[in-house]
Amino acid sequence: xxxPSTPRADIELRELSGARxxxxxxxxxxxxxxxxxxxxxxxxxxxxxxxxxxxxxKEQGWYGANNYHIVIASLGGGIVGGSVCDxxxxxxxxVIEYLLVQPGLRESGLGSRLLAAIxxxxxxxxxxxxxxxxxxxxxxxxxxxxxxVPAEGFDTFxxxxxxAGLGFRxxxxxxxxxxxxxxxxxxxxxxxxxxPVAGKPDAIGADVVLSIVSQYMRWAMRIExxxxxxxxxxMARALTGRRSIGLVEFAEYLGWDTELRTTEVTDVRDxxxxxxxDVYESAYSDPGTAWPRTAFRSAVQQxxxxxxxxxxxxxxxxxxxxQGPCDGMVSFVTMPSAGFGGYLAFGPPLRGSGRLRxxxxxxxxxxxxDNPQARAWFIECATxxxxxxxxxxxxxxxxxxxxxxxxxxxxxxxxxxxxLYKPFGRTYEPPVIERxxxxxxxxxxxxxxxxxxxxxxxxxxxxTDSLRDCDSVRTWNKRR
Numbered sequence: 349x350x351x352p353s354t355p356r357a358d359i360e361l362r363e364l365s366g367a368r369x370x371x372x373x374x375x376x377x378x379x380x381x382x383x384x385x386x387x388x389x390x391x392x393x394x395x396x397x398x399x400x401x402x403x404x405x406k407e408q409g410w411y412g413a414n415n416y417h418i419v420i421a422s423l424g425g426g427i428v429g430g431s432v433c434d435x436x437x438x439x440x441x442x443v444i445e446y447l448l449v450q451p452g453l454r455e456s457g458l459g460s461r462l463l464a465a466i467x468x469x470x471x472x473x474x475x476x477x478x479x480x481x482x483x484x485x486x487x488x489x490x491x492x493x494x495x496x497v498p499a500e501g502f503d504t505f506x507x508x509x510x511x512a513g514l515g516f517r518x519x520x521x522x523x524x525x526x527x528x529x530x531x532x533x534x535x536x537x538x539x540x541x542x543x544p545v546a547g548k549p550d551a552i553g554a555d556v557v558l559s560i561v562s563q564y565m566r567w568a569m570r571i572e573x574x575x576x577x578x579x580x581x582x583m584a585r586a587l588t589g590r591r592s593i594g595l596v597e598f599a600e601y602l603g604w605d606t607e608l609r610t611t612e613v614t615d616v617r618d619x620x621x622x623x624x625x626d627v628y629e630s631a632y633s634d635p636g637t638a639w640p641r642t643a644f645r646s647a648v649q650q651x652x653x654x655x656x657x658x659x660x661x662x663x664x665x666x667x668x669x670x671q672g673p674c675d676g677m678v679s680f681v682t683m684p685s686a687g688f689g690g691y692l693a694f695g696p697p698l699r700g701s702g703r704l705r706x707x708x709x710x711x712x713x714x715x716x717x718d719n720p721q722a723r724a725w726f727i728e729c730a731t732x733x734x735x736x737x738x739x740x741x742x743x744x745x746x747x748x749x750x751x752x753x754x755x756x757x758x759x760x761x762x763x764x765x766x767x768l769y770k771p772f773g774r775t776y777e778p779p780v781i782e783r784x785x786x787x788x789x790x791x792x793x794x795x796x797x798x799x800x801x802x803x804x805x806x807x808x809x810x811x812t813d814s815l816r817d818c819d820s821v822r823t824w825n826k827r828r
Contacts (some may be wrong), residue, residue: 664678688797
C-alpha cells in the first residue's frame with residue numbers, strides 16, 4: 349500500500365522522442381487510454397496526428413530556441429498518466445498543455461512527479477539559452493463554474509484544488525483559447541493559471557502575459573500570426589494599458605474559507621432553521637419585500653418535491669467562527685434555466701467581514717452541482733445601497749423594467765426593484781442575455797418563487813411587452 353503523500357517509486361516516467369518507433373506507439377496508447385477519456389470536449393483536444401507531427405518537428409530542430417515535451421508515466425506495462433508541455437523562449441516560461449493522471453493513482457503523488465519532471469525539462473531549456481532560471485510555469489485548466497460537473501470522470505472543483513495544491517494561481521483576465529482547427533470552436537471555459545518558479549509575486553506583468561499567450565498560440569496551436577486571430581486581439585485589447593495582471597488564489601475564487609461554515613437546513617425541526625430565521629427577521633422588516641417565517645418553513649418542507657420537478661431550494665445557516673452559533677442566513681433556488689437568490693442576512697459577526705464573495709462562490713458551486721447546465725443567476729435588490737454592494741461583488745443590473753409581482757390575493761402590490769444578474773465565476777464585461785433566455789428565467793421565478801402563473805400575470809405581461817422589439821437584454825454596472 350502507498351499512502352497519498354508517498355510517491356510510488358515503481359512508476360516510470362519517460363520523455364518521448366519522435367525518432368523512436370516504440371515512443372510513437374506509446375503516444376498512441378496514451379492518447380486512446382488516457383487523453384481522450386480525460387478531455388471529452390473535442391474543442392479542448394489536440395489531434396493525435398498533430399502530436400506525432402510535433403515530435404517529428406522537434407527532432408528536425410523546427411522549434412529553435414523553444415521546445416516541446418511529452419512525458420508518459422507507466423506502471424507494469426500500463427499507462428497511468430502523462431503531460432505535454434511547451435518551453436517558450438521569449439517569455440521564458442513553460443506552458444503545460446495537459447497533465448493527467450488515471451483515477452486510481454490520483455492520490456499517489458504522480459501529478460507532483462509529472463509536474464517536477466516538466467519543470468526540470470523547462471529549466472534545462474532555459475539554461476541552454478544562458479538564462480539563470482526559468483521564470484514561470486503556466487497551464488490551462490477548466491473553470492469549474494463554466495464546465496458541467498461530470499456524472500462520471502474528474503470533478504472540476506476537485507481538479508481546481510489539485511492545481512491550487514501544486515502552487516498555481518489564476519491570472520485575473522478573460523482568457524479564451526482559440527480554435528485548435530477549422531473544425532473546432534474557441535474554448536471559453538478555461539482559466540489561464542501560473543506558478544512562479546521562484547518567490548510568490550502577487551501579479552505577473554501584462555507584457556509577459558501577452559508574450560506567453562502569443563508564443564503559445566504560435567508554437568503550440570500553430571497560429572502563425574496571432575495578431576490576425578480574433579481571440580488574441582480581444583485579449584490584447586483587454587490587457588492594453590495594464591502594467592500587471594493579478595494572480596488570484598483558487599481559495600478566493602472558489603470561496604474556500606475555513607473560518608466560515610454553512611449548514612444546509614432540510615428539516616423544519618432543525619434548530620438551525622429557527623436561528624437562521626431570527627437573523628433574517630432582524631434584517632428584513634418591510635412587509636412589502638419580506639417573507640413570513642411560515643413561507644420559509646413551507647419551502648423547506650416542499651424541498652424534495654421541488655427537486656423532483658427540477659427546482660432545488662436551499663436555506664443555509666451561516667456560522668463564523670465555524671463552531672459558533674448562527675450568525676447569518678441565505679436562501680436561494682436553482683431552476684432549470686438559471687439560479688435565483690432569495691434572501692441574505694448577516695448578523696454582527698459577519699457584517700463587514702469580507703465574507704460576501706466567499707458565500708457567493710459557494711452558492712454558485714451549489715447551483716452548478718444542482719444543475720450542471722446552469723451558468724448564471726438573478727437576485728432582486730430593493731435599495732440602491734444593496735445594488736452597489738452586489739455590483740461590487742460581481743453582479744450587473746439588468747436593463748429592463750422588472751417588477752416583483754404582487755400577491756395573487758392582491759394584498760401585496762407589484763414593486764419595482766433592481767434586478768441583478770451574474771454569470772458564475774468572474775465576468776469582465778457586462779453580459780448580454782438573449783431575450784428568450786431572460787424571459788424563460790423570469791417566468792420560472794414568478795412560477796416557483798412567487799407561485800404565480802406568468803402567462804396571466806400583469807407584471808410579466810408588461811415586462812414581455814417592453815422587450816417586444818429586442819433580441820437581447822443588456823446589463824450594466826454601477827460605472828455606466
